[in-house]
Structure formats: C-alpha cells, structure tokens
Amino acid sequence: MTAAATAANAASPPFVDFRHVWLAYEEQDSFAVEDITLSIAAGEFVAIVGPSGCGKSTFMKLATGLKPPTRGEIDVGGARVTRTLKIAGMAFQAPTLLPWRTTLDNVLLPLEIVEPYRSTFKRDRDRYAARAKALLATVGLEGYEDKFPWQLSGGMQQRASICRALVHQPKMLLLDEPFGALDAFTREELWCVLRDLWAAQRFTVVLVTHDLREAVFLADTVYVMSKRPGRILGRRAIDLPRPRDLEVTYTDHFTDLVHEMRERIGMVRKGG
Ligand SMILES: Nc1ncnc2c1ncn2[C@@H]1O[C@H](COP(=O)(O)OP(=O)(O)OP(=O)(O)O)[C@@H](O)[C@H]1O
Numbered sequence: 001m002t003a004a005a006t007a008a009n010a011a012s013p014p015f016v017d018f019r020h021v022w023l024a025y026e027e028q029d030s031f032a033v034e035d036i037t038l039s040i041a042a043g044e045f046v047a048i049v050g051p052s053g054c055g056k057s058t059f060m061k062l063a064t065g066l067k068p069p070t071r072g073e074i075d076v077g078g079a080r081v082t083r084t085l086k087i088a089g090m091a092f093q094a095p096t097l098l099p100w101r102t103t104l105d106n107v108l109l110p111l112e113i114v115e116p117y118r119s120t121f122k123r124d125r126d127r128y129a130a131r132a133k134a135l136l137a138t139v140g141l142e143g144y145e146d147k148f149p150w151q152l153s154g155g156m157q158q159r160a161s162i163c164r165a166l167v168h169q170p171k172m173l174l175l176d177e178p179f180g181a182l183d184a185f186t187r188e189e190l191w192c193v194l195r196d197l198w199a200a201q202r203f204t205v206v207l208v209t210h211d212l213r214e215a216v217f218l219a220d221t222v223y224v225m226s227k228r229p230g231r232i233l234g235r236r237a238i239d240l241p242r243p244r245d246l247e248v249t250y251t252d253h254f255t256d257l258v259h260e261m262r263e264r265i266g267m268v269r270k271g272g
C-alpha cells in the first residue's frame with residue numbers, strides 16, 4: 001500500500017468492515033466462510049482470489065446483505081448491514097441482461113427498481129436516460145443503445161452489465177468474475193474500461209476473480225482465500241504505481257507479484 005493510502009486508512013474509518021464473520025448457509029451445515037476479518041477503505045480497489053467453492057461469492061452476498069452472517073459483524077459505510085444494501089452495484093460472470101429490453105432499457109433497470117429513483121422514474125426518465133447514455137459512451141457502446149442483448153457480442157454485453165451496475169451511482173461496485181467468459185483481448189480491454197471508470201468515480205470495488213494477472217493489474221490490495229471453509233490466508237498490497245497501463249503487465253515486478261500470488265494459492269491447494 002502507498003504511504004498516502006496508509007495515511008488515509010489511519011485517518012478515516014473503513015468503508016467495509018468485516019469482524020470475525022462466519023457463515024453457515026443452513027443451521028446444520030458446516031461453515032462456508034470462517035472468521036473473516038478485513039477492512040476496505042473508501043475508494044479502495046480490492047481483489048479476492050481463491051479456489052472454486054472457497055466462499056468468494058458468499059463474501060459478496062455477506063457484503064451486500066443478501067445473507068446475514070451466522071456470527072460476527074459487518075459494517076458498510078459506517079452502518080451495520082442488516083438488509084440488502086442499495087449503495088452497491090453488482091455484475092456477474094454471465095451478463096444477465098434481459099433479452100426483451102434494449103441496451104439502454106437494461107442499463108436503466110436499477111433506476112426503475114431502486115428507491116429513491118423508482119418513485120420519480122417516469123418523471124425523470126429523460127435525465128436518467130442521458131446519464132445511462134453517457135455511461136454507455138464511456139465504455140465504447142455509443143450507438144448501441146437501441147440494440148437488444150442478442151445483437152451484442154459477449155464483451156459488449158458485459159460492458160452494458162457494468163454500466164447497469166453503475167447507473168445508480170453506487171458507492172460500492174461488486175464484481176463476481178465479470179470477465180471470466182471473455183477472450184483474452186476483450187478481457188484486457190475491459191480491465192482498462194474498469195480502471196478508467198474507477199479512476200474517474202472512485203467508488204469502492206470488490207472484484208472476485210480466478211485471474212491473478214487481472215487481480216494484480218487492477219487492485220490496490222489482493223486477498224487470498226483458502227478452500228472451504230473459506231478463510232483469508234493472505235493480504236498483499238499491490239505497489240505498482242498508477243495510472244497503470246497494460247505495458248506494466250510485461251514488467252518483472254508485475255510477473256513477480258503474479259508468481260507470489262500463484263505460490264500462495266499453490267500452498268492453499270497443498271496445505272489447506
Ligand atoms: N445457497 C447455498 N446454500 C448452501 N450452500 C451454498 C450456497 N451457496 C454456496 N454454498 C456453498 O458454500 C461454499 C462457498 O460457495 P461460493 O459460491 O461462495 O464459492 P466461490 O468461491 O464463489 O466458488 P466459485 O469460484 O466456483 O464461484 C461452497 O461449498 C458452496 O457449495
């Protein structure tokens with residue numbers, strides 16, 4: 001972590017704060033995640049990596065209040081999480097656009113559903129549509145507003161999903177393997193799209209990924225989780241200077257960081 005970020009951490013309370021969080025899905029189940037304690041500063045970009053089934057998506061459900069913890073406490077934005085948060089936007093591995101809605105109408109969906117936008121949606125639709133179109137333009141989808149999802153490529157659908165996650169200007173963006181289904185070129189293009197959106201708006205990001213290069217390129221901090229029951233095994237501050245360009249992925253320091261992550265995960269597989 002940079003000196004500036006450390007100072008900011010010390011000065012302000014964490015934006016996301018997990019304290020000794022445990023979760024069993026059903027009363028009789030074993031724990032899916034165990035004793036998770038971590039803090040995320042406002043505006044921090046965090047990546048979570050770990051083997052399949054270790055509880056990464058479970059972490060997301062806990063962070064947004066979709067699942068209450070069995071034990072422990074979770075605060076987001078200075079308040080205890082007791083129900084589903086409105087200040088979060090989410091996007092997932094498979095783009096989940098509704099096929100009968102145009103790109104623009106898909107992006108507008110959260111505003112039709114989430115208060116305080118919902119009650120004024122009809123009246124303010126033009127203003128919201130302008131906001132959605134501006135977002136679509138920043139991800140390179142200008143001119144595709146009126147196309148249906150099946151008229152877009154996978155990468156374009158995923159861009160639209162990210163716009164939909166951001167249209168209500170959430171303070172926190174949760175991304176669960178958002179680029180997993182894309183080819184390597186499109187994936188790296190979207191890393192840059194996300195990097196630029198984050199640099200401009202500075203929402204807090206939690207990115208779950210299997211791709212260690214993706215984690216190191218994008219994140220300020222990477223957490224490594226153990227296999228089930230998921231625990232946080234390691235935390236690594238990524239000290240690559242910003243702004244980061246794809247060129248950085250060809251440097252020795254970048255490769256060293258990725259190797260270090262891979263070794264930690266290797267230890268998880270053998271020892272954990
Ligand atoms: N709704 C559920 N009910 C019961 N068990 C669940 C539920 N969702 C997940 N689990 C279990 O909790 C554990 C963690 O699941 P989770 O989906 O968080 O893993 P993950 O790290 O996201 O995996 P992947 O990388 O494959 O997406 C797994 O053992 C899974 O079977």
Ligand SMILES: [Mg+2]
Pocket residue numbers: 056057058176
């Ligand atoms: Mg998952």
